[in-house]
Amino acid sequence: MPETAFTRHAGVEVPLICGAMYPCSNPELVGAVSAAGGLGIVQPISLTFVHGHEMRAGLRLTKQLAGGKPIGFNALIEASSKVYLDRMKRWVDVALEEGVRFFVTALGNPDWVVQRVHAAGGVVYHDVTERKWAHKGLDAGVDGLICVNARAGGHAGSRDPRALYDELADLGVPLVCAGGVGDEAAFVEALQTGYAAVQMGTRFIATAECEAHDDYKQAIVRAEAADIVHTDKISGVPVAVIKTPYIEKMGLKAGFVARRLLRHPRFKHYVRTYYSLKSIWTLKQASLKGMNYKDFFQAGRSVSGVRAVEPAADVVRRFAEAAAAADAA
Numbered sequence: 501m502p503e504t505a506f507t508r509h510a511g512v513e514v515p516l517i518c519g520a521m522y523p524c525s526n527p528e529l530v531g532a533v534s535a536a537g538g539l540g541i542v543q544p545i546s547l548t549f550v551h552g553h554e555m556r557a558g559l560r561l562t563k564q565l566a567g568g569k570p571i572g573f574n575a576l577i578e579a580s581s582k583v584y585l586d587r588m589k590r591w592v593d594v595a596l597e598e599g600v601r602f603f604v605t606a607l608g609n610p611d612w613v614v615q616r617v618h619a620a621g622g623v624v625y626h627d628v629t630e631r632k633w634a635h636k637g638l639d640a641g642v643d644g645l646i647c648v649n650a651r652a653g654g655h656a657g658s659r660d661p662r663a664l665y666d667e668l669a670d671l672g673v674p675l676v677c678a679g680g681v682g683d684e685a686a687f688v689e690a691l692q693t694g695y696a697a698v699q700m701g702t703r704f705i706a707t708a709e710c711e712a713h714d715d716y717k718q719a720i721v722r723a724e725a726a727d728i729v730h731t732d733k734i735s736g737v738p739v740a741v742i743k744t745p746y747i748e749k750m751g752l753k754a755g756f757v758a759r760r761l762l763r764h765p766r767f768k769h770y771v772r773t774y775y776s777l778k779s780i781w782t783l784k785q786a787s788l789k790g791m792n793y794k795d796f797f798q799a800g801r802s803v804s805g806v807r808a809v810e811p812a813a814d815v816v817r818r819f820a821e822a823a824a825a826a827d828a829a
Contacts, residue, residue: 504674507697511570514819516699523550526546526711530565532709534567537820542558542559542562573600575588575605576605576608602622609636625645629649630667643674646699647664653702656738676696677699686805691826706808719795728740742798744795
């Protein structure tokens, strides 16, 4: 594989990230991607609340499974709750103490993460969906941008991958394509567009190491891009999910009262907190219990490139070989 700005920052061989996923980022998956030469990202709520690991012990287990190769850490820095923010700060400090040097931030101002991580010699990439958020991240000193496009799973952006790249390419930092990449051809296309790396989530859910229920994995394998819809009835903001009988019955739009409250300057915080707690529970149960709970499965339009459940290392290897072959040609 040719080097990119991202591989130099992360200290990895393959410009491929297994994105942090709630609730699907278990240590076995994160470690397997890193061991294969990519970069697995620890999602702390998934590690602790879903998979039951104490933070320091979970990080050590993940590093062991990675075979000594780098892993990353996802710091969700939404500051509406002081209790949550204080806990995230402790977790970032623990990750630094355990030798993690690559961090991905989202949902807030990353300045305090940048200060801690840069002091330890690490790097910080920040999730963005458009230029104004990129500027805020760069003002805080981030080293790269995770460019979340309209094809992503979970909370997707609004631009297609090429348009988002063109919008951000002049900012002078490495850009990572996040969304829409499920097969080797899309991976090569993203790198040839100019992205320094690709972040994938949906593709890595459908792997042997991911502890998501097989119903979830098979739903991804069966789905096509047209089966991905956006609903705001789970978290209060649009989330990309697979259209299933449960989703069709539930509907895609929050009710009139909820929409009004989400825009209200006084009540929106409480409504968002309610939605957050609701979505944390729903996503955990659906991921672990499958259709025995509800057929509610987050995924992006990259499902069209996923045709089998396979070992994570095989995914990394195939994508690396395709990129190397394209570069050689």
